[in-house]
Amino acid sequence: MESVNLKALTKTEIFARATEEEVSSMLNCLSAKKKKYQKDEIIFHAGDIVSSIGVMLKGNALIENDDIWGNRSVLDYVKEGQIFAETYACALDEKLMVNVIAMSDCEVLFLDVRKILKVCPNACEFHQNLVQNLLAISAQKNLNLSRRIFHTSSKTIRGRLLSYLSYQAMEREKEEFDIPYNRQQLADYLGVDRSAMSNELGKMQKDGLIEVKRNHFRILDVD
Known part of the structure; x- marks a missing residue:
């Protein structure tokens, strides 16, 4: 090898x-x-x-x-x-x-x-530790899938975006962060239309909730 x-x-x-x-x-x-x-x-x-x-x-x-x-x-x-x-x-x-x-x-x-x-x-x-690591990783993957179900449970695009972005901010413990997805990939992850999602992101910026540039986000209204 x-x-x-x-x-x-x-x-x-x-x-x-x-x-x-x-x-x-x-x-x-x-x-x-x-x-x-x-x-x-x-x-x-x-x-x-x-x-x-x-x-x-x-x-x-x-x-x-x-x-x-x-x-x-x-x-x-x-x-x-x-x-x-x-x-x-x-x-x-x-x-x-x-x-x-x-x-x-x-x-x-x-x-x-x-x-x-x-x-x-x-x-x-x-070897035993390797198996334990594999079990722990599998458990974390199940949590990731459950998290995606939670993010996509809202009936509205804004609800799905807020759920996903809130989690990203909470996980990083800061209000400004990059996500791993481009716009199309984020839409596919959330199960929504890309154009409709982009429009909603624009509305959320106008409403003072977020700032966004490509895959970089900043949460503004945390009250």
Whole structure:
């Protein structure tokens, strides 16, 4: 396998609390493979059956679903250090319902999930922690999906925007922040029409609720 930055891997969520020596040993046990993708290239296609989880080494990606009529929904965002496709990899023979698309040039490390779930003959000391990390990540992903359901529960575009932006401000503990989505991606995430959402953002600015420039937001009215 092409060499990887072991120090950087110790900072990823799947290898949290591991030493460089432990990571090096685990990569051999997990049949690790590194692959590069160009911007807009599909990393995983809907309909694929996968047996490996992806670790985003460089770049970022979108997880999205396209229905049979071409309607697109953005489900999540993958940034450096995060993993993806773990649920489908663990659910053997389950076809992907989503596409994973590179938002920039990416480097991805693939790990055989079957070797994560089954202790290897070498009995790596970190293996138990690896499984615990995977469970914790899966729980967080479930929370992310629940959060999206909450953000899209409002019947109005403004309600959905306020829910999403309020959470972003709360998570960062500040009233000025960048979001990971462009205008179309945000509309797809919230399940609304882009033009209608852009109009609503303009109205919210006129009403003194927010300031917005591209993907940069500032919450103004917090009373």
